Amino acid sequence: MALERTFSIIKPDATRRNLTGKINAKLEEAGLRIIAQKRIKMTKEQAGKFYEVHKDRPFYDELCEFMSSAPVVVQVLEGENAIAKNREVMGATNPADAAPGTIRAEFAESVGENSVHGSDAPETAAVEIAYFFSGTELVG
Ligand code: CMP
Numbered sequence: 795m796a797l798e799r800t801f802s803i804i805k806p807d808a809t810r811r812n813l814t815g816k817i818n819a820k821l822e823e824a825g826l827r828i829i830a831q832k833r834i835k836m837t838k839e840q841a842g843k844f845y846e847v848h849k850d851r852p853f854y855d856e857l858c859e860f861m862s863s864a865p866v867v868v869q870v871l872e873g874e875n876a877i878a879k880n881r882e883v884m885g886a887t888n889p890a891d892a893a894p895g896t897i898r899a900e901f902a903e904s905v906g907e908n909s910v911h912g913s914d915a916p917e918t919a920a921v922e923i924a925y926f927f928s929g930t931e932l933v934g
Contacts, residue, residue: 798876799829799932800913801922806864807907809833814867817910820897821871824883829934830870830927838862844925853906860906868926872934877919880912 804817818828836844841861848854871880885896889908892899902908913919923932 797872797874797934798916798919799870799872799923799934800877800880800919801911801926802869802871802880802913803861803911804867804869805907805909805911806860806866807903808901808909809865809867811901813901813909817897817901820883820900821869821880824873824879826871826873826876826880826883827934828869829872830931831867832926832931833865833867834926835865836862844922856906870923870927870932877913877916881914884910884912 802821804814808814808817814833821828838858841858842849842854845854845857845861848857851857873879883897885892885898885902887898887908888905889898889902890905892902897910898908902910913922
């Protein structure tokens with residue numbers, strides 16, 4: 795399997811509780827390399843565009859409000875099978891269903907405030923990376 799890249803967000807509930815380092819340690823222990831990272835505060839419009847695929851879901855407005863409520867850390871992760879590996883270390887979307895030891899099992903507060911986001915497929919990873927990073931910022 796060739797090296798793969800995925801996009802990750804450490805969400806406002808986690809940055810508020812100063813969990814960036816603990817979450818990064820879990821990513822690195824899983825064999826993922828953080829090849830780009832920045833702390834930003836999204837506008838509600840920026841969050842809305844990022845999550846446009848969910849625009850007809852009942853939680854869309856709440857999700858965009860939450861994602862723009864405090865700083866987030868956006869990241870590009872690289873590794874063998876990085877998309878699946880990151881989803882494994884994140885755990886299920888709902889922390890009640892997340893496997894023990896995963897980021898969401900340990901840190902997430904609810905299905906909406908679930909500490910991390912990770913791309914679900916190579917196509918979405920490419921689009922999500924390009925939404926926040928230019929090519930010269932990726933220094934694997
Ligand atoms: P994420 O992986 O960032 O992708 C979409 C997000 O929508 C998801 O994580 C959850 O945080 C959020 N989400 C999913 N289901 C719900 C829900 N029922 N209520 C609020 N937010 C949700």
